[in-house]
Amino acid sequence: MRAYATALAAAAAMTVSGQALAWSLEEAAAPYEGTSIKAVFLDRPGYKAAAELVPEFEERTGIDVTWETLPYENSRERQVLNFVGGGDIDVALVDVVWIGEFAANGWLTPLSEFYDDPALADPDLALDDFFPVLLDSFGTWDGVVYGLPFDNYSGLMFYNQCMLEEAGFDGPPETWTELMTEYGPALTDADANQYAFALQSRRGETQSADSFMRVLWPFGGSLLDEDFRSNLTSEESLRGLQFRQDLMEYMPPGIVDYDHAEAVDALAQGQVAMITEWSAFYPTLADADQSTIVDCLGVTTEPEGPAGLKPALGGFSLAVNSGSSTDEQIASWLFIQWITGQEMARDFVEAGGVSGRMGVYEDEALLEAYSYIPPMVQSWEADTAVASFRPRFPEWPELSEIIALDGTRMMLGEVDVEEGAADLGDKVEEVLDDAGYYDGDKPLLK
Amino acid sequence: MSSRSNTPAFWFIAPSVIALLAIGLAPILFAVFNSLHEYNLARPAAGKPFVGLENYLTVLTDGTFWSSLGRTVTFLVTAVPIQIAIGLWAALLLHRPGLSFMRSVARVSLVIPLATTYAVVGLIGRLIFNREFGVANDMLGWVGIPVTDWLGDPTMAFVALIIMDVWQWTPFCTLILLAGLSMVPKETEEAARLETPSALRILRHVQMPFLLPGLTAILILRTADVLKEFDKIFTMTRGGPGAATELISVYIQRVGFRVFDLGLASAQAVVLLVFCIVLSRLYIRYVYKEAEL
Structure with a gap:
């Protein structure tokens, strides 16, 4: 038995040393030992997971990794000022809707500069192991890869199974219509401060992405048509927006002030029975210190609309700031390659992150341990995912501001849905016109 | 000029002037x-092409700019009089003879809201006015007032913001007015008390002239402050719901640091600066002038 074990260990050692001769992180990083790089992190579970794993990278490479934790709402501003003013951020955090702006302005280095260099590219990099929708949406602009998917979200439905059972339901609603017509009335009791559903709709990206866009796609609508003209006044888009308006009857009052934290808390404290939130909030809802419904927590895909399952898509890639020095850029690449790598995927998930690697989700044990994974993977499948859930062109931040304001006003009833959609469409077209999309000056990339 | 530049006074003042020019x-x-x-x-x-007055033209024809400015003026004419009224009442209480220990304690505690960072005041406000768990609704519940949707309702969100501003800045008014009251000659005040039992008459004819310079300072500083009020609003309501609490500085920040249109944002800021200077001149002309009479 001992001889067998020794032989096995020797074989393993030979395999490892064989790989080391070919390429190793330590060897690739050796010339950059002592280099210090800085990343941008958010106060979300994926970044806490990364922070837990960073010491291992530092130990193996001698590269010092620091990070600045920012609120989401300030992270783009901080990075744009950094790019323009020549700041100290080396590892850029790129939201799916910033990739067009960051890449088109030349603020990011194309990653092929690194992964085409055998000295820097891990043979196991396997870009094709990323879910295509994630790599294409979060990391790619105009056919060039700038970032690797790092903090990956799909919209999911989280629900309180106990509340549903008490109201006589076996499981969550399969369609949005079912949610409103059957679950809404049965699970709402305003006198007891209990509501069926909460849709985070606070002014900001939460309103534009999580609330406004979320009701367009499942009903067959969209923000723009193929020619980049507003599609908000189409029958399908209006149906989605009107649906949101009607659904507010089963949401807590003041829903227009609900951000992610409030929506997650409302479910975690048993005030609402269902929410549609990013997969990244699963660790919060499953943590007994923060949630009172751990034993009742259920997770599934978002409800289907008349156009089928069209879940929200969001997330961030990590990219290299083209303004950093060569050493810092390479050190940043090595870090990005490592933290998003296949080798780290399992550790990342177990630490609370959401990997964008397909391979890691083939692990049955992981699928059983984390109930959010199967619906999330289903949402990222090629035939389900909505790659252009939000346009990724440089004008999105400006459009997002407009949608955030007008979308909230629409929910408050300050403006009629139809009239509001038409007005919003005009404003959207005005921005895109100024940007040159209608003159043929700019390719219709989104 | 050359003789003046040789005086020690010139050289003492020069660094401050240079610093002000550089940073102001x-x-x-x-x-x-x-x-x-x-x-x-x-x-x-x-x-960065030159566009002349195009940005100013955009500002002047931008309905959102004017509605944000209107909201800011509403905020100013609501919050500041409340702060002055409560501040004056507190200052008069603290000015009463005796209670020296209590007065010292009060003066120290009045500094606490002032020393609190704006962003933190906004976060505190967000907690206080939380519909489910906030102390505001809890306390109102003691007297039977039903749960109020403070931050989700446009009017109530504006009210909540004013309440937090009053909490933060009333102590400032108290301290300034208290300093003014301490300038009133004791003999004059005592003589006035012998003449009339009416505190209102004493305030109007004896104390007010000493309060007016402080009042002018309060008006100028609070106006400038309200016009650039940003952190508190951003953390508390982010300008919402809808545009209910989008004061002018929040709008300018949105144009400057969300859209990054610094040309337009600069034009907005310059218009705001002119507005602020005009208001300050009016305060000095009509309030301070009265003090000189």
């Missing part, structure tokens, strides 16, 4: 320069 005037001149150019930080390829 230079950014304003830079903002004026930017306001005359098309300058979007997020579109570096577009360059």
